[in-house]
Structures are given as structure tokens and as C-alpha cells.
Amino acid sequence: MTTRTRGRPRNADADRAILEATRDLLLADGYEQLTIQAIAELAGVAKQTVYRRWPSKARIVADAVLGGYLSTGFEGRADAASSTPGMGSSREPDDLRAWLHAAAIQLSDATNVTIVRALAAAAAESEEDATRLYSAFTEPGRRQLLALLRAGVERGDLRADADLEAAADAIQGAVLYTALARRPPQVEHLDSLADVLFAGLEAR
Amino acid sequence: MTTRTRGRPRNADADRAILEATRDLLLADGYEQLTIQAIAELAGVAKQTVYRRWPSKARIVADAVLGGYLSTGFEGRADAASSTPGMGSSREPDDLRAWLHAAAIQLSDATNVTIVRALAAAAAESEEDATRLYSAFTEPGRRQLLALLRAGVERGDLRADADLEAAADAIQGAVLYTALARRPPQVEHLDSLADVLFAGLEAR
């Protein structure tokens, strides 16, 4: 009843082929070199078929990056959320360290760095989508982080009145900064960060 | 001696005109819409004159952003480095708060947000320049931050063995993240961040 399905139905394979082609080209050449023309060609699809489904390059990339075809963030794949390493550890700073170590490992993979860069470029282009894009991208990791910190509060390790959002911003920001600036993430610094934040949040 | 100046020398005015035109167009339309053609036209210069001096749009933007024609970072203008608010305050967390407040104020100016976005886009495009670009961009602010933190260490407010680099990464990363994600910076969160970090770094 919602929308009458008249005429020839859209080919669902096309969506997948387009997103897959987008991913491949993105990893090969980067966001700027990516063209809708090339996506259509690689996907074996007419250009119009792409335009019929997405309004802009930024949106295609957003779906390709966030839609499960790619690792969805520097914090881990969406489907890996439940198996975050360190969750449930008895000591808080170990959990934080483990999370940051996992992030560091992901960022040592060039593929993931490319994805982060593509996302930044897409967000820079599309004024109104930037917030949506970043929040979608960082959401899974953020949920993990906050869960982890809240567990610390409940255990009594961390202050009850701590601003966990601010801490999460600092952590994810530091990781994002590292990725964008293409500085190889240094585990010692991340450990120090975990320690400082833990100390700052610690219950007295 | 080094390299004989042969032939007609380059017109120094052209450099300035090009960078100024780049700045104006960048603020008006954003990085993606910026074209070298338009830069040349606005600068009153032949296209070839631009190509003779810069190899890519990313490099022009880098120079325009970093070369003193624009505020050189979300942390403050290069020429404002000495007048950083709060420097020399007697209490550490006040200094940190003041610095973050200044950053927040800068990011509430759409102009500066545009610059940060342009920088992210330029860095995403140019693989090898990204590090150079980000470090040049964040360097002034980073120097301020570290000076501020070191002063705290010397006063005895902060731990002598604290990893100040890690703290600076967290702070600048958080601010960058906020800017890129286009979330209006919220002063309360920044204050919390200052507090947490201070607590974590505090001498016992």
C-alpha cells in the first residue's frame, strides 16, 4: 500500500555491484580520483542507474563505507562490536588499553586509513551530511567505549559524576587525528592516554 | 652562486594574489568547488602562472591555509601565539580551560570551520602531504598547549613524568573531531575534558 510497485522493479544486484565497485575504486585510487562514471563501468551498470539511486558521490561513499561492505570504523567492524577485546576485564585501565590497542591495530592497516580519509573527504564536501556521516561512522566504537566506561563506574573504579562523553570525545578524537594526519599510531602514547584518562576519572 | 637567476624573475605579487584568491574562493564555496581556473581568474593571472608555481590544488590550499593568509589553526592565529589566553595563570586547569574556550570560540566562526574542512579535504587528496599539512596546521596550537602543560609541571601542579604529548593529542584530536563532525562545540564538555585531564595529570 505504501508505494505502488509499478513498472519494472529495480535490480537489487545493481546496488551491491555499485557499492562493491565504489569500495574497490576507493581503496585503489582514493576519494578524489573516484568518479561515478568509473563506478558505473566497473559495476557493469549504466550511469543513470547510479544516479537513480544516489544523489551524490558523497552519499555513495557513505553507504559503501558504512553499509557493511567495509570495516565501519577505526574502532572495529560493526559485527565485531560484541567481541570487543577487553570487555569485562576486571581492571579499568586494561579495558581502555585493550580498546586503544585494537584501534591502533586497525589503523596500521592501510585499507582502514584510506577509508577514514575517504570519509573525511566526503564529509568535507557535503556540508549537511557531515554530522550524520561522522556519527554513523563513530557510533559503534563510541557505544563500546561508553559501555566500557560505564562498567567502570558501576564497578566503582570510576567517579560516578565523570563526563564520559567528554572522555569518549578525547579518545576518538585522538585516534581520528592520528589516522588523518597519517602518523603511525604509537602504542606507548595510547597507553599513556589510557592511563591519564583513567587517573583523571578514577574514584578517590 | 647557488642557482644563477636566469631569465625574467617571477612576479612575487602573483603568489600573493593567487593565495588571496584561493582563500576568498575557499571561504565562499568550499574545497570541492574550488577550481584552479577560478583562482587564476580572480587573481588576474594566467592559468599557467599558477601551474608554474604549484603542482596541485591541494598544495595551493596548503600554502593559502598555512601561509599566514588564514588563521593557521583552530587553536589560534600564528600571530596570536604570544597572546594565548590564560598563559601564565596561577592555576593549571584554568589555563587549559581558557585554551579550550579560545578554541571553541574560533570554531564557532564558520570561516574557521571551513578552513579545517578544506584542510581535511586537501590532506585526503594528497597522500604524501597529509602529515606535513596536519602537523604544520596544528603546530602553533600544539606549541602553546605543551608550553602551558610544561609550565604546570614546573610549578609542581602536574606530574613530572606525565606524557604531555599524549595529552596534547587528546585535546587537539577532540577539537578536530568536533570541527570535522560539525558538531557545535559545547563548552561544558570541553570544561569537563580539561578537568579530567588535569586530574589525570595532577601531582599526588
Place this chain on the structure above:
Amino acid sequence: MTTRTRGRPRNADADRAILEATRDLLLADGYEQLTIQAIAELAGVAKQTVYRRWPSKARIVADAVLGGYLSTGFEGRADAASSTPGMGSSREPDDLRAWLHAAAIQLSDATNVTIVRALAAAAAESEEDATRLYSAFTEPGRRQLLALLRAGVERGDLRADADLEAAADAIQGAVLYTALARRPPQVEHLDSLADVLFAGLEAR
């Protein structure tokens, strides 16, 4: 059957508009000043539409000159072929004279001289097309000439074993030479030429 017409068909109006624009610009400024850019603009067509149909300026000019949009030769318009002056005259040298007079009249028109020059320039540029271009250009006139000479043979005025091709070469060559060298064609010389050739071809 041959080749399935797939995709959007080409706009036939564009062809005409392009050739017409080419003709106008050619007559106004000459071959060297002619640019594909200007052709496209005057034709109200995108540059790419021109490049999609012709591989070079020389080819466009060839089609513009030969395609019926211009007088197709210094010997007469294609559609004037049947009304060649003098055809059917009872005396051979009069026919030849009339033909040469017509050629002289055409070459006293600056437009036609411009066309001949454009043709020479286009032929000079395009190695392999030169033969095609010249033969297409001179074919109509040559047909007239040969018909005229053959009529003379049949009437018994001219030798049966005369090399009419050689005579036609001499006549067309002389006219072409005159046109290219931009020497105003002198009727007396042309008359002399007709007389000499007639005398040389005459049946004894």
C-alpha cells in the same frame, strides 16, 4: 540489421549547424584562424559534439567545403553541373573558352578564392586526405571538362587518340595555380590557353 542503433541517436541538426558555422568562420577569417572552439560556439554545440563526429579541423573543413554547403569547386557549383555554359556549342574552342570564362568569373569572387585556399591548407595538413580532398573538389569540374572534350572528339573536331586527361590536368592545374597564387585571372591568357590546347588536340 547492420549495426543496431543503440543509445540516444545523434542530432542531425548538429552536423548541419557545425558545417554551416565552419563555412561562415572560414569565409570570415580563413583556415588558420579557424578554431574548433569557435565553430562549436557559433554552432551552439558543445566542443565534444564536434570531436565526436570529426577527428580534425581538416576533415571538418573538407566536409564543409565539399558537402554542398559551399561551391564545390572553382569550376562550378555541384548543382550547376548540368547548366555548364557552352555545353553543346557547335565549335569546340568556344566551349573550352566558355568553361574557362566561367572559372575566371568564379575566381573573381573572393569567397571562392578563400575556399580554394582553405582547401589547400587543409590538404597540406592532412597527409593522407590530400588526394581524396583534391579529387573530390575538382571532380565535378573535371567531369564537365571531359564531357566537353569527348563531345569534341565525337563531333570529329578533336583527335580520337588525344589524351584528354592530360589536357584536363593542364586546364585545372592552370586555374588552380592562378587561384592559389592569387593572381587575378586574366581572360586573355585563358583564351590563349583554350586556343593552344584546341590547336594541339585538333583533328588534322
Place this chain on the structure above:
Amino acid sequence: MTTRTRGRPRNADADRAILEATRDLLLADGYEQLTIQAIAELAGVAKQTVYRRWPSKARIVADAVLGGYLSTGFEGRADAASSTPGMGSSREPDDLRAWLHAAAIQLSDATNVTIVRALAAAAAESEEDATRLYSAFTEPGRRQLLALLRAGVERGDLRADADLEAAADAIQGAVLYTALARRPPQVEHLDSLADVLFAGLEAR
């Protein structure tokens, strides 16, 4: 006395180097591809040095073609004028045939055809120089031809009142036509032409 020779005198070697470079490039790539930039580079000379001496590409080519650096016509090199084959023969048609055979031989050399084409292109470009260019180019051969025909008149072989200019036009025009249209010159036709013209000019 007229123009005081003040300042540094022009380097005569440059003229030669420029014309030589022009010739080489012309033969290699043709008139259209020839650029003043390339000439200067190949000649080892600054662009301005070329512009100081010649006002246009057409003029440089004219001098290069006519100035003794190249065979100066399809009828023979300037310095070969005196040794024209067949001159002084006892029978007129043999002289004419010999002259045309020599022309045919020259046009079977691709170099000379290229030169003729370059000349035609240069003449097409430069409105006012065309006459000068063609007459300079064809003058040596024309002199030979007319001398040859006049000798026939004096011997009594040819009519005293014959229009020798018209005959020369026909001959040179036929040869030029052949060269430009890039039709391999056919000796039989040229022989026929000689015969027809001789017969037409013959004293009764």
C-alpha cells in the same frame, strides 16, 4: 650610412641555424606542426631572436624554402637552372618532355612534395604574401620554360604569335596540381601534355 650600426650586431650564424632548423622540422612534421618555439630550440637560439628577424611563421618558411636551403621549386634547384636537361635540344617536344621528366623526378622525392605543400600552406595563411611566395617559388622554373619555348620560336618550330605565358601556366599548373593532390606524377600523361602543347604551338 642610412642605418647606423650601433649596439651589438646580429649574429649571422643565428639566421642560418634558424632556417636550417625550420627546414628540418618542416620535412619531419609538416607546416602545421611547425612551431616557432621548436625552431628556436632546435636552432639553439632564444625565441626572441627569431621574432626579431621574422614577423611570422609563413615568412620564415618562405625564406627557408626559397633561400637556397631547399630545392627552390618543383622544377629544379636554383643552382641547377643552368644545367636544365634538354636545353638546346634540336627538337622542341624533346626539350619540353625533358623538362617535364625532370619535374616528375623531383616530385617523386617526398622531400620536395613536402616543400610544395608547406609553401601552399604558408601562402594560404598569409594573404598578402601568397603572390610573392608563389612567384618566387616558380620563377626559376618559369624562366627555364620560357627560355626553352622562346628557343623553339626562334628556331621556327613554334608559332611566333604563341602565348608562351599561357603555355607556361598550363605546364606549371599541371605539375603543381599533381604535387598538391599527391597523385604520383605519371610520365605518360606528362608526355602527352608536352605533345599536345607542342602541337598547339607548332608553326604551320
Place this chain on the structure above:
DNA sequence: TTTTAAGCGAGACGGTACGTCGTGTCTTGTT
């Protein structure tokens, strides 16, 4: 001598056109 005037190599400069590429839209015929 010292000036003055021009030539010269080098190369920047404002232009203009090149031929290509990608955009997003628009016909075609076919499914």
C-alpha cells in the same frame, strides 16, 4: 675610457586553444 645602444639566452607572463574527461540530464529501444 666610459657611455650608450642593441643583441642575446633564459624564462616569466597574459592569452587562447587544444583535446580529454567527468558532470548530470536527455533520448533511444528493450525488458
Place this chain on the structure above:
DNA sequence: AACAAGACACGACGTACCGTCTCGCTTAAAA
């Protein structure tokens, strides 16, 4: 309707030459 194919107007790309204009330097005649 969607789709593959491909034409289309548009506009930018990066390059090549145009003809002119500084530069620093050289070369000779005039002062």
C-alpha cells in the same frame, strides 16, 4: 517503470604556443 547505451551542454582539466616582457650579460660603436 527500470535498464544499457550513448548523445548532449557544460565546464574544468593540464598542456602547448603565441607574441611580449623583463632580467643579466655581451658586444661594439660613439662620446
